[in-house]
Amino acid sequence: MKRYLRLYFFFLQFSFSKALEFRIDFFFRIAMDIMYYFVNIALFKILLLHTPLIAGWNEEQMMIFVGCYLLVDAINMTVFSTNMWWLPFYINRGELDYYLIRPVSPLFFLSLREFSANSFINLMIAAVFFFHSLFSYSQDWNLLSLFGLIILLINGSLIYYCIQMLMILPVFWTQSAKGFIDLFYTLGLAMERPDRIFKGWLRVLFTVVLPFGLIASFPARIFIEGFNLQTIFHLILVTSGLWIVVLSVWRKGLKSYSSASS
Amino acid sequence: MKWWRFVVASEIRKILAFRTDFWVTFLGQTCIQIFIARSLWQAIFEASGKTVMEGYTIETMTLYYLIVPIGSKMLTGENMGFLSREIYEGTFNRYLLYPISFFNYKTLTYLTYSAFYGLQLCLAFIGYQLIFDQFDLNQVIQLSYGLFFFMLASYAYCNLALFIELISIWADNIWSLMVMARFLCFFFGGAYIPLNFFPDILQKIIQFTPFPYFVSLPINAMMGKLSTKEMILGVVILLVWSLIFNWLAKRLWEKGQYTYSGVGI
Numbered sequence: 001m002k003r004y005l006r007l008y009f010f011f012l013q014f015s016f017s018k019a020l021e022f023r024i025d026f027f028f029r030i031a032m033d034i035m036y037y038f039v040n041i042a043l044f045k046i047l048l049l050h051t052p053l054i055a056g057w058n059e060e061q062m063m064i065f066v067g068c069y070l071l072v073d074a075i076n077m078t079v080f081s082t083n084m085w086w087l088p089f090y091i092n093r094g095e096l097d098y099y100l101i102r103p104v105s106p107l108f109f110l111s112l113r114e115f116s117a118n119s120f121i122n123l124m125i126a127a128v129f130f131f132h133s134l135f136s137y138s139q140d141w142n143l144l145s146l147f148g149l150i151i152l153l154i155n156g157s158l159i160y161y162c163i164q165m166l167m168i169l170p171v172f173w174t175q176s177a178k179g180f181i182d183l184f185y186t187l188g189l190a191m192e193r194p195d196r197i198f199k200g201w202l203r204v205l206f207t208v209v210l211p212f213g214l215i216a217s218f219p220a221r222i223f224i225e226g227f228n229l230q231t232i233f234h235l236i237l238v239t240s241g242l243w244i245v246v247l248s249v250w251r252k253g254l255k256s257y258s259s260a261s262s
Numbered sequence: 263m264k265w266w267r268f269v270v271a272s273e274i275r276k277i278l279a280f281r282t283d284f285w286v287t288f289l290g291q292t293c294i295q296i297f298i299a300r301s302l303w304q305a306i307f308e309a310s311g312k313t314v315m316e317g318y319t320i321e322t323m324t325l326y327y328l329i330v331p332i333g334s335k336m337l338t339g340e341n342m343g344f345l346s347r348e349i350y351e352g353t354f355n356r357y358l359l360y361p362i363s364f365f366n367y368k369t370l371t372y373l374t375y376s377a378f379y380g381l382q383l384c385l386a387f388i389g390y391q392l393i394f395d396q397f398d399l400n401q402v403i404q405l406s407y408g409l410f411f412f413m414l415a416s417y418a419y420c421n422l423a424l425f426i427e428l429i430s431i432w433a434d435n436i437w438s439l440m441v442m443a444r445f446l447c448f449f450f451g452g453a454y455i456p457l458n459f460f461p462d463i464l465q466k467i468i469q470f471t472p473f474p475y476f477v478s479l480p481i482n483a484m485m486g487k488l489s490t491k492e493m494i495l496g497v498v499i500l501l502v503w504s505l506i507f508n509w510l511a512k513r514l515w516e517k518g519q520y521t522y523s524g525v526g527i
Contacts, residue, residue, distance in 0.1 A: 025435040032438040032445075039449045046459055051310040054302075174282060186291040186331070189298045197305040202297055 004108060012115050019117035026118045033077065033122035037070055037129065040192065055194035060137050061224050062194075067130035068153055069192050069216035074119060074126035075157045076164075082114040084164050088171040088178050094259045107250060111161070145223055152219035155239055159215050160191070162242045165250070172253035191215045211238045265362055266370055273374040288382060292331050299327035316458035321394070322485065323456075328390055329383065329408070329481050330453050336379040336412045337419050337476055338444055339372045346430030346437065354522065364515065365508075369420055376416035380409050387484065400486070407493065408484025414500045415476045419447070421507035422472070428511055431518035451477030472503040 019026050044066055048059045057065065087110060090096045099106045134146070167184035170176075190198075190206045195213030198206050206213040214235055222231055278284065303323045306315070313319060318326065348354040357364045387405050391397035426443055430436040448454060450473035457465055457478050468474050479496045482488050488496070 024433045025438065028433075028436065028438040028442075032442045035442050035445050039445050039454070042449070043454055046455060046461070047306060049461065050315060050459060051306045053309045055305050180287060180290070183287050183290045183294075186294050189295065193298060193302055194305075197301040199301070202301060 004104070007104060008112060011113055015115035016117045029116075029118040030121050033074070033119065034125065036073075037122075037126065040066055040070060041129070055196035057194060057224070060133075061220075063133040064137060064224060065194060065216060065220040067126075067133035068149070068156075068220045070126045071123075071130045072153055072156045072160060072191070072216050074123040075154075076160050077119040078116050078123045079157070080111060080161050080164070081119070082116050083111050084161075084168060084181075086114070087168050088176075088181070091171050091253075091257065092175055092177070096257060097259055100254075106254075107247075111165075139224075141223065145227075148227070149219055149223045152222060152235065153216065155235065156215035156219055159211055159239055159242060162239075162246045163187070163210055163212070165246050166242075169246075169249045169253050172256045187212060191217075193217070195221070207234070208238060211242065214238055266366075269362075269367060269370050270374050273371050274378065277375065277378055288332075292328070292386060295331040296324060296327050299330075300324050316456065317487075318456060318458070325390060325485060326456060326481060328386055329484055330477075332379055332383040332386055333408075333412055333477065333480060333484075334448065334453055336376045336383060337416050337447075339375040339416065339420065339423070345427040346435050349430050349522065350435070358519075365424070365512070368424055369417070372420040372423070373413070373416060376413060376420075380412060383409065383412070404484055404486045407488070408480050411480035411483045411493075411496065411500075414497065414504075415480055418472065418500050418504040418507060419476055421504050421511055425507050425511040425514060428514040428518055431514070431521050447473050447476050450474065452481070453477045472500075475500050475503065 041063070044054070044062050045059075047054060048062065052058065054062055090099070090110070096106070096110075099109050102109060134141070164181075164184055167180040167187075169179065171179040187210060190210075190212035195203070195207060195217035198213065203213075207218075218231055218235055222228060300320070300323070303320060307313065307320055345354070357367065360367060384405060387401075387408075388397060391401050422443065423440065426436055426439050429439065433439075450468050450471060451457075452474060457468065457474055460468070475496060479488070479500070483493060483496070
């Protein structure tokens with residue numbers, strides 16, 4: 001564990017110096033994420049001009065939900081996103097070899113090597129909006145519920161990472177350029193909507209099979225509506241199941257990997 | 263065979279190289295976007311207690327969000343975003359050696375993708391109208407107008423994309439600028455929510471930008487919501503924006519040719 005933490009510290013050092021190498025791009029990316037935040041906040045503000053509630057949530061509560069998914073998105077953009085982008089290239093070009101022979105877990109190395117320094121600035125901006133939405137909330141909340149919310153959002157980031165991996169790993173078999181990552185980005189819309197809008201089979205899809213509804217909507221719901229054992233149990237079960245599936249697909253993928261000609 | 267036929271044939275081969283991925287992504291993206299949008303709007307219609315909002319019922323809203331994902335793909339294509347890497351690596355040289363103009367080549371490859379997605383849009387639109395037993399001559403005319411406007415909008419967007427891409431001669435990496443342009447275009451174009459839902463003042467300001475002509479105009483044409491006058495005005499405005507972006511891109515290209523080292527950065 002200590003070795004992995006030390007290694008991650010080196011990843012951070014390397015990533016910051018690399019990011020500052022391309023300064024214009026560094027600032028462009030910050031502007032891009034700010035625009036993404038603006039669009040998402042404006043979207044719900046405009047919708048709420050036409051209806052008092054969306055899925056039972058008023059404007060204050062919707063802003064908490066928006067703050068939650070912007071924070072999860074920022075965490076993923078900072079920690080995983082660049083690594084996920086390069087993974088299909090490594091698999092297709094046979095460059096995975098370099099990671100398989102290193103004396104550390106290849107999944108750890110490939111998932112965390114590149115820390116996106118510019119997105120880290122955006123993570124702070126997202127955090128400011130997140131806390132602003134919490135402090136603007138007219139209902140009372142305590143430190144314990146805040147702590148619970150943060151833990152659930154970290155869990156949400158892990159779910160997001162797992163689903164993203166599941167959309168990329170088919171590259172081992174299809175040898176396509178990006179796997180199903182475009183489909184993943186479209187599915188990501190489900191994370192940006194309150195889970196209560198989904199009914200029937202769509203609800204099963206987004207809360208169990210591809211649990212985008214558990215990333216930000218469940219945590220926001222627990223924070224707004226109070227602790228619910230059934231929801232927590234659901235979260236733990238689905239997250240563990242998803243992690244097991246990712247590890248198993250990863251291992252199967254490695255078995256199919258045939259190096260440079262893969 | 264003329265040069266443009268080679269380019270089109272080669273692009274179609276590229277599109278169809280990974281057929282499974284292509285169709286899974288196309289069907290998946292289209293269906294998911296419709297289902298998510300319909301769920302959201304159903305919740306909004308229920309909460310507001312209305313059956314018609316800003317001229318849209320839940321059915322017309324569903325058609326709107328059927329057109330949005332494929333129309334957006336037609337608009338933004340898939341053949342952009344590589345130029346910065348080519349400049350960075352020095353492989354941009356090939357455009358200087360090709361016996362055809364860089365602009366013609368890029369525009370043609372871009373429009374090939376747009377036309378291909380246009381075909382998908384036809385299939386989706388006809389399928390939707392057949393399911394609801396509404397397919398008649400009127401729908402064929404609307405579909406034709408919609409496709410015409412989307413192709414015109416794609417041409418205008420292609421020029422905008424070329425302008426942004428050529429900035430990479432100076433700025434190394436402009437991927438984020440392309441994404442920003444897409445965000446602006448989709449949000450202020452009405453891809454996320456129809457423009458009728460925007461506050462009046464914002465709707466008026468947006469009309470002075472190219473964004474509503476990229477997305478909202480073609481969708482409204484396809485849904486039969488445009489008068490002849492609005493269509494003619496739309497064509498003129500799209501052509502003017504195309505000329506502006508084309509002029510800007512060509513100025514950058516003229517300057518950039520002398521800055522580009524040809525050996526990568």
